[in-house]
Each structure stands twice: as C-alpha cells, then as structure tokens.
Amino acid sequence: MARSVTTKHKVIxxxxxxxxxxxxFFPILYTIxxxxxxxxxxxxxxxxxxxxxxxxxxxxxxxxxxxxxxxxSVIISxxxxxxxxxxxxxxxxxxxxxxxxxxxGILMWMLSTKMxxxxxxxxxxxxxxxxxxLLDSRIGLTVMLMLINLPIVVWMLYTYFREIPGEILEAxxxxxxxxxxxxxxxLTPMAVPGIxxxxxxxxxxxxxxxxxxxxxxxxxxxxxxxxxxxxSSPQGLFWxxxxxxxxxxxxxxxxxxxFSQKQLVRGLTFGAVK
Amino acid sequence: MGSITLNKVSKVFGEANVIPSxxxxxxxxEFVVFVGPSGCGKSTLLRLIAGLEDVSGGQIMIDGKDVTQxxxxxxxxxxxxxxxxxxxxxxxRKNIAFPLKMAKMDQSAIDxxxxxxxxxxxxxxYLERKPSQLSGGQRQRVAIGRAIVREPSAFLFDExxxxxxxxxxxxxxxxxxxxxxxxxxxxxxxxxxxxxxxxMADKIVVLNRGNIEQVGSPLDLYKNPRNLxxxxxxxxxxxxxxxxxxxxxxxxxxxxxxxxHLGLSKDSGLWTGTVKVAExxxxxxxxxxxxxxxxxxxxxxxxxxxxxxxxxxxxxxDESKLHRFDDKxxxxxA
Numbered sequence: 320m321a322r323s324v325t326t327k328h329k330v331i332x333x334x335x336x337x338x339x340x341x342x343x344f345f346p347i348l349y350t351i352x353x354x355x356x357x358x359x360x361x362x363x364x365x366x367x368x369x370x371x372x373x374x375x376x377x378x379x380x381x382x383x384x385x386x387x388x389x390x391x392s393v394i395i396s397x398x399x400x401x402x403x404x405x406x407x408x409x410x411x412x413x414x415x416x417x418x419x420x421x422x423x424g425i426l427m428w429m430l431s432t433k434m435x436x437x438x439x440x441x442x443x444x445x446x447x448x449x450x451x452x453l454l455d456s457r458i459g460l461t462v463m464l465m466l467i468n469l470p471i472v473v474w475m476l477y478t479y480f481r482e483i484p485g486e487i488l489e490a491x492x493x494x495x496x497x498x499x500x501x502x503x504x505x506l507t508p509m510a511v512p513g514i515x516x517x518x519x520x521x522x523x524x525x526x527x528x529x530x531x532x533x534x535x536x537x538x539x540x541x542x543x544x545x546x547x548x549x550x551s552s553p554q555g556l557f558w559x560x561x562x563x564x565x566x567x568x569x570x571x572x573x574x575x576x577x578f579s580q581k582q583l584v585r586g587l588t589f590g591a592v593k
Numbered sequence: 594m595g596s597i598t599l600n601k602v603s604k605v606f607g608e609a610n611v612i613p614s615x616x617x618x619x620x621x622x623e624f625v626v627f628v629g630p631s632g633c634g635k636s637t638l639l640r641l642i643a644g645l646e647d648v649s650g651g652q653i654m655i656d657g658k659d660v661t662q663x664x665x666x667x668x669x670x671x672x673x674x675x676x677x678x679x680x681x682x683x684x685x686r687k688n689i690a691f692p693l694k695m696a697k698m699d700q701s702a703i704d705x706x707x708x709x710x711x712x713x714x715x716x717x718x719y720l721e722r723k724p725s726q727l728s729g730g731q732r733q734r735v736a737i738g739r740a741i742v743r744e745p746s747a748f749l750f751d752e753x754x755x756x757x758x759x760x761x762x763x764x765x766x767x768x769x770x771x772x773x774x775x776x777x778x779x780x781x782x783x784x785x786x787x788x789x790x791x792x793m794a795d796k797i798v799v800l801n802r803g804n805i806e807q808v809g810s811p812l813d814l815y816k817n818p819r820n821l822x823x824x825x826x827x828x829x830x831x832x833x834x835x836x837x838x839x840x841x842x843x844x845x846x847x848x849x850x851x852x853x854h855l856g857l858s859k860d861s862g863l864w865t866g867t868v869k870v871a872e873x874x875x876x877x878x879x880x881x882x883x884x885x886x887x888x889x890x891x892x893x894x895x896x897x898x899x900x901x902x903x904x905x906x907x908x909x910x911d912e913s914k915l916h917r918f919d920d921k922x923x924x925x926x927a
Contacts, residue, residue: 492665
C-alpha cells in the first residue's frame with residue numbers, strides 16, 4: 320500500500336519536473352530551432368520542425384566578426400568576477416567572522432542597490448563613463464559589471480562563510496595559526512566549494528548582462544549581448560540570424576554551466592546537510 | 594608546569610556583566626571542573642583563560658607570567674571543543690599534526706609525535722581517514738590527540754562529551770581521567786553535568802551567574818555545601834528542600850535532606866507520603882513522593898524496596914545528615 324503511493328507520487332513528481340524544465344528550457348530550444356530555419360520559415364509562424372539549414376550561421380559568421388565580441392564577453396565576465404571576488408572575500412570574511420551591530424544593515428543596504436532599476440542611474444553612469452573616457456572600453460565594462468554584481472557576490476560568500484563553524488577557526492588559533500595561516504590552511508580549503516560556485520554563478524550573470532553592456536559599448540568592447548542586439552536592426556528583424564547569433568552567444572556559457580552543474584548545485588545547497 | 598591564577602577577572606558583553614569578578618587559583622597538575630547551569634559563565638571563563646575572549650578587567654597568570662594580553666597560541670594551552678572542531682578537509686594525521694606544523698617542527702619529529710599520540714588514543718588504524726569517516730568517540734579522541742601533541746601546560750575542555758551518547762560518555766569520562774593520571778598535566782574541564790564533575794574532578798568550581806559559589810573537592814561540596822545553590826546543584830537526584838514548621842523546629846529558614854539520607858519504611862516514620870513515580874534502576878529505586886504537609890520529596894530506596902504508584906510509605910530524615918540554611922540561603926554551621 321505504502322509502496323504504491325510512493326510510486327504514484329514519484330511518477331507525478333517526475334512528470335511535473337519535466338513539465339517545469341521544458342517550460343523553462345523552451346525559449347532556448349525554440350531559439351535553437353529557429354536558428355536552423357530559413358528566414359522565410361522563421362517569420363512564417365510557430366513551427367517546431369526546421370529545415371535544418373546552417374544558412375543563418377554562415378551568414379552571421381561572414382557578415383559579422385564573432386570572435387571579437389566572444390573574447391570581449393570572456394574578458395569582461397571573467398575579469399569582473401575575479402575583481403569582485405578580490406573585493407568580496409575580505410568583505411564577507413569580516414562580516415561573517417567579526418560582525419558588528421551594523422553588519423546586517425550594511426548587507427541590506429548593499430542588496431538594496433540591486434532593487435533599484437538600472438535605468439534610474441543610466442544618465443549619471445553614462446556621463447561618468449564619458450568623462451573618464453571609459454565608454455566602449457573593456458576596463459569600463461569590467462568595472463561596471465563587477466560593481467553591479469558585487470552585492471550578490473558578497474551575500475553569497477557571506478552565507479558560505481557563515482556556514483563554517485567559528486570553533487574550527489578558534490581551534491586553529493589555539494593551535495598557533497596566525498591570521499594568514501588560518502586563511503590559507505583552514506578557511507580557504509573549507510570555503511572552496513562556496514567560492515567556486517559564487518565564481519561560476521557570477522560569470523554566468525556577467526555573461527548574460529545586457530543592459531549596461533549594450534548601452535556602454537559600441538564596437539571595440541561590445542560583448543556577445545551587443546552582438547545579438549545588432550541583429551535586430553532598423554532594416555528589419557532577421558529572426559533566423561538573430562536566433563543563430565543568440566545560440567552562438569549562449570553556447571559557451573551553456574557548456575560551462577553543464578560541466579559545472581555538479582559544483583553549482585553543491586554550492587547552492589552547501590551546508591544543507593553536514 | 595601549569596598553574597593558573599585568575600585575579601579579579603571580569604567580562605562584560607555589551608550591557609551584560611557576564612562575569613563580575615573572579616579570583617581563582619588552579620594548581621599545577623590539578624583536574625579542575627567548572628560546573629554550573631547553562632548561562633552561568635563557565636564557558637566564557639574558560640574562553641577567557643584560553644585567550645579566545647578578551648578580559649574586560651583583571652589579570653590572568655600562567656606559571657607566574659601575566660598572559661592577560663597574550664594571543665591564544667602564546668599561552669601554551671590546548672583546547673578541546675564541544676563540537677570537536679576538527680579540520681574537515683584534513684586527514685586524522687594532518688589534524689593531529691597541525692599544531693606541530695604551525696610550530697614549524699621538522700617533519701620526522703612531527704611523524705613520531707603523531708604516531709605516539711595515535712597509539713595512546715587507539716587511532717593508529719584511522720590516521721589516513723577524514724573526520725567525516727569517524728564515529729563521535731573517535732572524533733573526540735582526534736581532538737584530544739591534537740591537544741596532547743603540543744605538550745601544553747594545561748588542557749582546556751569545553752563540554753567535550755555533551756555530543757556523545759550516554760554509554761560513550763561513560764567510556765570517554767574514564768579515558769580522560771586515565772589520560773590525566775598518565776600525563777599529570779593541569780586540566781580545566783567545563784560541564785553542566787554534575788555527574789562528570791563529581792567523578793572526574795580533583796577540585797570543583799561551582800559557578801552561578803558569573804560568580805563562584807564554592808570551590809572544593811567533590812566530597813567536600815557534597816558534604817558541606819556553602820549555600821542553597823551548591824546544595825541543590827551537587828548530588829543526583831537533587832537535595833530535597835523543606836521549609837515551614839519542620840525547618841523552624843531545626844532553627845532554620847530552610848532544611849535540606851538528600852534522597853539517600855531519608856529512611857524508608859512501610860510501617861512507621863516521621864513523615865507519610867504517597868508514591869507518585871517509582872524509578873527502579875536495579876540496585877537503587879528512586880521514589881518521587883508527595884509527602885503530607887511538605888510536598889514533593891525524592892527518596893532513594895534499595896533495589897529490593899518494592900513500591901509502586903499510589904503506595905503509602907513512611908519516611909524518616911537522618912538528622913545527622915541534615916543541612917540547615919538561613920534566610921540568606923547560607924548554610925548554618927553547627
């Protein structure tokens with residue numbers, strides 16, 4: 320009796336999981352399908368079976384340079400993530416292990432900057448970038464993405480560091496470890512899963528960021544998000560080419576996410592079970 | 594060497610005066626137990642001695658040297674934590690070797706010391722395992738191993754057995770006592786379990802609200818508690834307190850009698866009571882009674898004393914073992 324109920328529940332849960340996964344994945348799937356259609360097919364309406372032509376990919380490749388925006392995306396997302404970690408690790412460390420009365424407030428304030436619509440600061444940021452000569456520069460975009468993702472990075476690391484029992488660090492102190500040895504021998508090895516998943520998640524966030532990257536870049540520093548956007552032009556929408564460009568833009572991060580999913584899931588559920 | 598002196602040591606957390614002022618002398622080689630209810634400041638006091646918390650006032654001396662401002666590692670003490678606090682990413686060998694590595698000892702000496710400690714603690718077969726692959730008792734032994742390799746002048750134990758099950762607690766209690774007999778090093782042991790305090794200590798320090806209520810040997814505290822708090826805290830089951838007419842007849846505000854000092858009979862006695870619960874432990878039977886005109890009383894009977902819920906029994910306190918307290922809760926000496 321009990322067994323049959325469990326089986327039934329399992330089947331329902333499995334079906335529900337597949338349905339949810341398909342709904343979430345469908346836009347990406349349809350983008351890939353559309354990228355394999357011809358341009359007339361693409362505007363013809365909803366159709367799940369493409370003619371499997373690589374025409375759009377070839378056009379995209381020959382019309383535009385894919386390599387430069389790809390490299391820009393890599394430099395900007397990896398660079399901003401590393402910069403963010405350099406700033407966030409000491410910050411999260413201090414807040415997790417020597418909290419003060421204002422620590423909670425500071426964390427909330429940092430998060431509150433994420434609640435503000437980005438467009439609200441578009442003009443001041445744009446003017447700052449213009450005056451500092453940062454428009455359309457990789458450095459400018461790297462710093463920008465580092466800043467906008469910093470609150471999330473600090474929050475994530477703070478949560479991971481909080482999971483590390485303070486007694487272990489005290490034990491290290493009793494055992495004669497100085498601050499540096501404590502960080503190198505005890506804290507970092509224990510925090511590696513957390514740092515790794517923060518790193519991966521932040522690279523994904525930075526890779527996909529489009530609001531600032533499109534607005535603050537034109538050609539030289541334009542990453543893949545701007546590359547995609549360039550296919551929706553005043554001359555008209557080219558759905559198949561746009562989809563081909565999108566597929567090429569998301570493919571690297573999708574592959575990275577696929578290979579690191581174990582690490583990501585481990586990071587996201589870190590500390591759930593001892 | 595490992596004599597520790599506390600001189601008017603105090604600790605304030607924000608507004609809370611956790612430890613008002615404590616003076617204490619711990620002699621070299623002593624096994625001292627800090628005991629008291631939770632929140633009495635016993636762990637804080639241990640952490641002050643360890644250097645994991647800064648004192649708000651007073652002085653801490655180890656072997657005559659003022660270490661009040663010294664870093665934890667510079668005090669020459671080793672600590673065993675309640676949660677074991679093992680390094681989860683290191684093998685047992687590396688855990689035990691860690692303090693030696695921090696002391697920059699050379700590798701062959703480290704290996705020798707780790708092997709020796711592992712042998713003493715029956716951990717030789719587990720040296721290459723990670724803490725997660727060990728049982729609770731083994732983890733606790735690793736924590737102790739990590740402490741003994743340093744050859745500290747004193748060991749600090751912060752409720753080390755409270756995460757273990759009852760049977761293992763008994764075994765580990767014996768092992769720690771045995772270790773103390775072998776090493777003859779000063780040990781300070783914090784617990785809320787007065788059975789651990791009674792069985793292990795040379796000297797018990799009873800703490801309450803950050804103050805020392807009494808310092809003495811286990812039997813001294815059992816026989817001559819200084820006040821109501823110590824009388825009620827030391828001894829299991831707890832001492833019975835009787836006020837009213839009976840206490841007054843003994844010229845006291847409150848009279849105290851331990852469960853083991855109540856004579857029980859089914860025929861006659863000074864007090865009459867009804868058995869509420871009878872706990873048959875085999876050798877002993879603990880009777881929880883409702884005594885007429887007095888209230889709830891616990892009495893210890895022999896294992897053969899057959900009594901059950903609802904039975905009427907007679908009790909007679911052994912007056913030579915009676916404790917008397919004045920209106921301030923202090924013991925009235927004969």
